[in-house]
Amino acid sequence: MKTKQRLFRKPWLGVACFSVAAFFLFAAGPVQAQEPIVLGTLCPLTGAGGPYGPGMEKVVTKVVEEINKNGGIHGRMIKLYHEDSQTNPESAVRAARKLIDVNKVNAIMGTWASAVTMAIAPLCWENKVFDISVSGADAISELKDDDYIFRTQPNSNLQGQVHARFALKSGWKKVAYMAVQTPFAQTFGDAFKAEFEKGGGKITDFVIYEANKASYRSELTKVLATKPDAIELMGYLPDSTVIAKELYKIGYEGRLLGPNYAINQKLVDNVGAEVAEGLYSIDPATNPDSPAHKHLKQLVADADIHAYSTQSYDHINLIALAIAAGKVSSGTGIRNTLRTVSNPPGQEVGGYLEGIKLLSAGKKINFQGASGDCDFDDKGDILSRPFSYYQVQKGKVVTIGRLDK
Amino acid sequence: MFEQFLQFVINGVVSGGILALPATAFSLLYGILNFPNFAISAYITAGAFLFYALNATLHLPFWAALSCAFVLSGFMGVGVDRAVFKPMRGRRHLTLAIASIGLSFIMENIVRFIWGNELRSFDLPVARALKFGAMRVGKEQLLILLTAVGITIIVQALLRGTRLGKAMRAVADNPMLASVKGLDSEQVIRRTSFIGAALAGVSGIMVGVDTIVEPLMGFKLVFSVFAAAILGGIGNAAAAVSGAFCVGLAEEVSLIWIPATYKSAVGFGMIVVVLLLKPSGLFNRQTAR
DSSP states (O other): OHHHHHHHHOHHHHHHHHHHHHHHHHHTTHHHHHSOEEEEEEEOSSSTTTTTHHHHHHHHHHHHHHHHHTTTBTTBOEEEEEEEOTTOHHHHHHHHHIIIIISOOSEEEOOOSHHHHHHHHHHHHHTTOEEEEOOOOGGGTTSOOTTOEEESSOOHHHHHHHHHHHHHHTTOOEEEEEEESSTTHHHHHHHHHHHHHHTTOEEEEEEEEOSSOSOOHHHHHHHHTTOOSEEEEEOOHHHHHHHHHHHHHHTOOSEEEEETTTSSHHHHHHHOHHHHTTOEEEEEOOOTTSHHHHHHHHHSOGGGOSTTHHHHHHHHHHHHHHHHHHSOOSHHHHHHHHHHHHSSSSEEESSHHHHHHHHHTTOOEEEOOSSSOOOBOTTSOBSOOOEEEEEEETTEEEEEEEEOO | OHHHHHHHHHHHHHHHHHHHHHHHHHHHHHHHHSSOOTTHHHHHHHHHHHHHIIIIISOOOHHHHHHHHHHHHHHHHHHHIIIIIGGGTTSOHHHHHHHHHHHHHHHHHHHHHHHOSOOBOOSOOOOOOEEETTEEEOHHHHHHHHHHHHHHHHHHHHHHHSHHHHHHHHHHHOHHHHHHTTOOHHHHHHHHHHHHHHHHHHHHHHHHHHSOBOTTHHHHHHHHHHHHHHHHOTTOHHHHHHHHHHHHHHHHHGGGTSOGGGHHHHHHHHHHHHHHHOTTOSSSOOOOO
16 A cells, blocks of 8 residues: 555656656667668868869769668668868868767768868767768878778879879979978978989979968069979969969969869969960879769769769768668778778679669679779778879860879 | 069068058057957958959949949948947957957858858959069059058048048047047047048958959958057057068068968067067057057
8 A cells, every 4th residue: 555655646757767668678679770870071162172062062962862762771861961161170170070969970071171181080080980081181091090081082192293293294304392281281292302303303492381371472482583394383272373373473484283173263264364374283083984973974963073072972872882781870880891892802883772782682892983993991091093184275174184093 | 692682572562562551451440449450351351352343243444443442341341330349439458359350250251151252353454574674573563562652641641631630640649638629539430440441441452453352361461460550550550551561571581581381470470579579569659558
């Protein structure tokens, strides 16, 4: 009698216990299967990388739409959160905090500038969030990242060598190196210098200048006093625009080579065809003949397909296939299984839908991407990439050659 | 060798010319309102974008667009003062300075909201520089220098010769006494805000002519402007021009000896040295404020 009365006195306690017990009984089971897989993009929608971010984000969105329309990954839908890195490390860290702490993403895709990737990398590996980017700095390979940080962009060492070989091939004997302050300005320059001097060339000046300055007149005065045939300008779009204009005003007659993410159509539109005439640029090429690239063309408009959005296509497909193969959607799970779907041996596939069919049949796959083979070494770097050469001719950026791996 | 040195000096003078206008505006505003108005970076950006809208979008020729942008920037300055700083008259300097920083963020983002983050250029031809032996001076640079010198002379004449100028100096010196004498300090503040914002706007146009137009352009300049104003003697509009040329010359000529990576450090270094040795500035008398 007494016991019954005591329980009756606090009926809410009984209800509460029952609810908690019910929650734990049911939470572990079927609810798990319906839980969405949460992923995030942190593309440069604004800032120096602004020309490329929107396309990258759109590609990931479209691929996810396709996957969800076809049943998701083992019945689980993918939920995407998008943030803008603003090509600025401070803003990117704030955005990454939001994606990781508030949205609870398992992976972040699409950081573009090396400074941005370097800034958010510790956040990712500390929170066991998988990160894959299009950044090139060598320093990224050296991070003690517990293998959470991958990238599909060739590192700056390789890029420096490719630029140097182009300079040698073009017959330039004296080149001045100018770079904007970035994590890769020094390593790229060292690789460029070593390769160029090995081929008999001479580096006349080695200048690392500050970003966001209103003028670079004196830096250029110093460089031009060394009388180079050509300038290797590793800048971003804003400073490269200013320098291109300055060189024209000064009456510089030599050549100029830079990365295509800075010496692009936007720069040409800003400075005008006459100022931009003859400027060379190089960028990692895409794999236009691959099935992956062809599939990408079906998903988005041609205007959105460029060197970075092709990598975004590869990022989301790799992550989706890794989740499907390992059946674990956490950042750690993705990290553990990614190489099983990206590296040989295995049957070559160009997209998630192709790959899931083979995985479900128990076969091993090797994803070949729209940007390249997407085979990763133990540091999370890609093994090889082709390159494209461009030149500005009559106000348009024109492809003038290609270097296959 | 000497010619190369001279080229650095020319570059420095031009840099100083770009800084002269906003430094004058900054000092003018400090003199009257008694706090460092960091929103000057937003006035610079807004002036450039107003010119962009007039020149590149509406296709007005250079001088017409410049005059319109000058006037529009001035009115913007008056409006901002009335909306933000007037309710805060009499507050502490630090409060107002912080408010001006916040204001600069808001204005910068309004510009971003309307025009986006992309880089833009004005609809003006890029011309080859004039050659003097081995030295180069760009046509835009000459224009910037002439504008800076011209406006400095006009501002000096204004301050010394006109009634408004005298009123501005009176209000700057002792607002209470000035109002006792019958000066409408609010009117003086309004007019000073107009001139300050208009000058800053024109300097933004000069920067845009020389380089590129984007929402961050004012922000990039503001530290050098601050350094120039402090060097000259804050509140002393005439000295601000000298301060600007000193900072410009120091930043450019120093590149002969130090790597380009440390260019910004020169401006900051100068602020530190001046504040340590002669806080009232190089050209100001020691006044107790």
